Amino acid sequence: MPEQLLYAMEVSLNGLMAGIMYALVALGFVLIFKASGIFNYAQGVLALFAALTLVGLQQGQVPFAHVINAIFGTDLHHFGWQLPGLVAIALTALVMVGLAILIERLILKHLVNQAPIILFMATIGLAYFLEGLGDVMWGADIKKLDVGLPQGISEMIDTFTFNLFGYGFFIDRLDIVAAVVATALVAALTAFSQYTKYGRALRAVADDHQAALSVGISLRFVWVLVWSIAGFVALVAGIMWGSKSGVQFSLSLIALKALPVLMLGGFTSIPGAIVGGLIIGMGEKLFEFFAGPMIGGATENWFAYVLALVFLVFRPQGLFGERIIERV
């Protein structure tokens, strides 16, 4: 097989894997938009906040240590414990539920029936607040996230492809884990929304707020529920991305990678987020592989948006989005 074709196959596979990582972030946007019509600008920051909290809890870091030390003249830094990864993840998930309750109580409750743009702006405020809060709580240094996920080349795939093609493909084991987790997450979310009482309530609110209210569904409860789930999805995305790069401020910028995925897959479809992620991931990597060397490289950031725009022109609601039909 020609070398270039083998390389293109390797790049495509890695693109699909990167796409799944993008989709993990996009899922959080979709969940909240689907249930409440809010484009949650703070989704990337939620991932950062979740990852910071996870590392802080796992390493026994004292939250707000800098502030406490400055006020009381103490020298607090750590509690002296080291929690197992799973325990820390469970505790962080609880923190994210608490955060969802606070967001509903302090922000969303007061904005019922406001225009979507007002809610969108509220999430911008929330994003900047959480960013600052995360810094003050846990510090701005880069933190190593280690919950036991494997990283580095998959020997099995390397050997298998080498025996098959005479060239071993590189696939990061972390990306494989992310693919498995994303699949499980989508299956769980789909099952939850189809087969549980709360899932049906969530879908009812997504379809029609007024009708859902009239049959006794609590809008406030559904909002807490959906922000909790989005917080959990943000935690998963934060773990995967944080394991790659360490936990630091830039983690919040992964939201930029999710936007073209949403434009392509549609803002209201969970499978759309996955398929959109796969198309964007593979498309940008293949474009960089073929066209990058000719036009100076570093094409991925903008090409993802070009690809999404092309899809938008032909299908404005995205691949899986609900078609907007308004009749006079």
Next chain:
Amino acid sequence: MKKTFTMLAVAALTAAAAAPAMADLVVPNLSYRTGPFAAGGIPYADGFNDYFTLLNERDGGIGGEKVQVPECETAYNTEKGVECYEATKGTGALVYNPLSTGITYQLIPKVSADGIPLYTPGYGRTSAANGKVFEWVFNYPANYWDGASVAVKHLLEMNGGDLNGKKVALLYHNSAYGKEPIRTLQELAKKHGFTLAELPIDSPGQEQKSQWLQVRRDKPDYVLFWGWGVMNSVAIQEAANIRFPMENFIGIWWSGSENDVMPAGDGANGYKSLTMHGVGMDYPVYADLKKYVYDAGKASGAGDQEGSVIYSRGMYAAMVIAEAIRKAQEIHGTAAVNAKQVRDGFEQLEITEARMAELGLPNFGQPFAASCADHGGPGAAMIQQWDAAAKKWNLVTPFIAPDDEVLVPLVMEDSAAFAAENKITERCN
């Protein structure tokens, strides 16, 4: 009316209290404690502030004048950096050190017009080393082109002086900063016969899979790296993932802090980077910092950055600025120097090893002597290597001098183009 007058008087008094006293020496700190590059900005700002706090607390300032270091947050954003400059230049600012090549490029024409020195150690516009053209800009002790040359000299040492036929990849931040060494490396590639592949990474650099797949396919013998912020830790992790030999992966001094290597754990072991100063806390100045700053509760920020690579660099920059101010005081016979006089101090500054030892930093940086024409210094740098088990950087070479035979003509060419473009007549002739 009386109430309004009282309020105005209170407001005026408050403003007077907030502004630096007229006799104070004002050195604004254009820092970034927020944003994607905060992990580098915080230790630098802390080291910078702590050194001036030490001078104020231990010596009563410089020449008896207290130093004020008002901070302005740029978030490593060029527009915000320019806003910070405009907001602080009227406070009697004596010198700027924005820790951003992008901001530096924007400030060069401004400081030249306003008559305020710009000090950019190890970053900024490389050809500003030519004082004949760049009257107000100083970038000693080393610049990016020096860094590129020192890295190549280290590769030459590793290969018995012969790089013929070797493949070198430059992985760089796709910005003014990352592009700075390209021209030099192209010239050095011609001179030494190695091939150079240029691989840009868009900021912030969270996703670099394409570039590292290319490295894996092309198998360069060495990777040189011009990264900053999250780009550094991701690149080191990706290099470990593809099992690139870490001793052949060499970053510029902005890609060689603890923050960059810690997230990759053991995978980062053996990674190398350049450094223009010593590392660690085995310097006498730290005893004074502990006594007068840390233990006195006057440390900048969270007070948890001392001794780190970037903290040391911020402290080094502050030390050079303080020495330039001292020199200016000596030249002009007054303690309350202005920006123009401080420029003279920068231009006539000589840092000897004896002076460094006196300041509590023996063998920390290279001695240098600036002049009207030379604003760039000797440009030497050392190579440090990360020991993941001990979690510390070890210096593995002494200071290596850059290849001036290649660099000087490049500096002259670039600065001449700037002079022609801006109708600047060369000085110092």
